[in-house]
Amino acid sequence: MKLKLFDFVSVAVAVVVVVAFSLFAYGDSAEGSQVRVQTEDESFIYPLNEDREFDVEGPIGHTHVVIEGGSVRVTESPCREKICIAAGAVSQADEWVSCLPNRVFLRVQGGEETEVDAQTF
Numbered sequence: 742m743k744l745k746l747f748d749f750v751s752v753a754v755a756v757v758v759v760v761a762f763s764l765f766a767y768g769d770s771a772e773g774s775q776v777r778v779q780t781e782d783e784s785f786i787y788p789l790n791e792d793r794e795f796d797v798e799g800p801i802g803h804t805h806v807v808i809e810g811g812s813v814r815v816t817e818s819p820c821r822e823k824i825c826i827a828a829g830a831v832s833q834a835d836e837w838v839s840c841l842p843n844r845v846f847l848r849v850q851g852g853e854e855t856e857v858d859a860q861t862f
Contacts, residue, residue: 799843
């Protein structure tokens with residue numbers, strides 16, 4: 742099978758479209774984003790563009806939170822199942838991680854809104 746000029750043009754256009762959509766979808770949206778940390782008693786807001794680590798006190802102990810590289814994640818938790826740790830890092834607006842037994846909720850706010858829910862598998 743012999744490739745023609747139109748075949749090369751079609752492949753080049755397809756590659757450009759895929760790269761453009763990938764940059765748009767996965768580009769740096771941490772600019773202007775912040776994370777809201779909520780507990781039973783308090784609520785805190787931290788910028789996602791500043792790296793930091795801190796503990797959040799809950800009814801069953803300390804939940805260790807890490808903000809790094811424009812995303813936030815839970816690294817240690819006193820809960821039994823550790824689902825909050827397995828959830829990984831979140832960085833897009835309206836993504837969240839929660840430790841329900843310890844009643845700690847992290848939600849990314851600001852930045853660009855996304856229509857795709859990354860929590861849906």
